[in-house]
Amino acid sequence: QVKLVESGGGPVQAGGSLRLSCETSGDFNFRYYMGWFRQAAGKEREFVGTIRWGDGRTYYADSINGRFTIWRDDVQKTLFLRMTSLKPEDTAVYYCAAASYYLGEYWYHSSYDYWGQGAQVTVSS
Numbered sequence: 001q002v003k004l005v006e007s008g009g010g011p012v013q014a015g016g017s018l019r020l021s022c023e024t025s026g027d028f029n030f031r032y033y034m035g036w037f038r039q040a041a042g043k044e045r046e047f048v049g050t051i052r053w054g055d056g057r058t059y060y061a062d063s064i065n066g067r068f069t070i071w072r073d074d075v076q077k078t079l080f081l082r083m084t085s086l087k088p089e090d091t092a093v094y095y096c097a098a099a100s101y102y103l104g105e106y107w108y109h110s111s112y113d114y115w116g117q118g119a120q121v122t123v124s125s
Contacts, residue, residue, distance in 0.1 A: 002026035002114050004096045009119030016086050020119055022079040022096030032099040033106050034079045035059075036070065038092035038121075047107040048094070049081070059106055086123045093118040 008020040020036070035050025049060040049070045058070050069082040079096060097112035104111035 002098075004098060004114055004116035006094065006096050006116045006119035009094060009121045011122045011124065012086055014086060014088055014123055014125050016123075017082070017084045018086065018121060020081040020083070020094055020096075020121075022081075022116055024077045024079070024098070032102050033112065034072065034096070034098045035106065035112070036079075036081045037095045037097055037109055037112075038090075039095070039118075040089075040092040043092075045095070045109050047109070050097075050106045051079070052106070061107070083121070086121075088123045088125045091121060091123045093120050095119075 003025045005023045006020055008018060012018050031053040033050045033052055036048040037045050038048050039045040047061050049058060049064060049068055051058045051070050051072055060068060067085045072079050095118045096116040098114040099112045103113060
């Protein structure tokens, strides 16, 4: 059984930083994309960023504007999201997601077939 488990969320002041982790377990040897989405209260889930597992290329939403960084640890089978210069509008539940094969463009949440339970990030002004 494949599982994705996020950790590292919590409260932070505007301008601060957080690092989210997504640990993977189970029989999950192939990943096409692994990335992060977020969903603020009352809003739709939106793409944050992703890494293409084969070559490590990363893609980010325009709204991130260079503030976030995604990387992976192949040994620990963990995906990371480093968030800096956080703003109150970054407040959301952050979800780790994985695409075991190509299901569509990376910015669509329907292109990912495995999801974590989410980690709350709250940025106060």
